[in-house]
Amino acid sequence: MLRYLPFLLVLALWIYAFIDCLNTPEEQVRGLPKVVWVIIILLFGEVLVGPVAWLVAGKQRGGATGGPAGGPWQRDQRARFVAPDDNPEFLKSLNGDAKDGKDGKKDDAALLEDWEADLRRREEELRRKETGEEPKSD
Template sequence: MFRYLPFLLVLALWIYAFIDCLNTPEEQVRGLPKVVWVIIILLFGEVLVGPIAWLVAGKVRHAPAGGSTPSEWHRNHRTEFVAPDDNPEFLKSLKAENKKDEALLKDWEADLRRREEELRRRERGEEPRAD
């Protein structure tokens, strides 16, 4: 079991560096283009040179310029989220869906009434009406 441990650690570091490189925005990549970093990680992963080079020199690891902390940077660069109850488009879609459901329910109720009436006529022995 322990003889596989070094191999698994190298594999884990290799996979982590590869995924980290792919998920890093282009503006946070240092030194080389992102594609070159991916190739370096893949080619030199077995000897740990590629993944370690990426982790040490490939990615900006400090706060962005301007004195803001990483959490402030993420707060300021997120997409604007609107709660569903404040989103007019979402509310319109709910109203439209509700109208469709009400129309479908009315059709089902009318069909049910028609079938019940037809069953009552059959029980009384009357001829079914042609609607």
């Protein structure tokens, strides 16, 4: 079992470098075009030259501030994900603020009444069709 460990580590590094290269935006690729890096990783993956070269020289890495070093792409310019417990709109919807009709939405009781009225109307239409009665004019 232990004799397979080096092979598995090389394979894991190879797969990681390949996926990292594919997911890296073109603006962050250094030195060579992205397609060339993919070919290098695939061709020289078994001897670790390709994946190590990609990880060392192929991609711009984050600097001390957490963003990319010297690149035009900034992490702060991306749309940030806000967790539901930090999202004010979501928290308002939990409190029932969004259900009181202020936003043109009906509350649950009004929706249920509408559905029941529609169901009664449809059942009455079916009964009339089965018995052959003429519809009542409202």
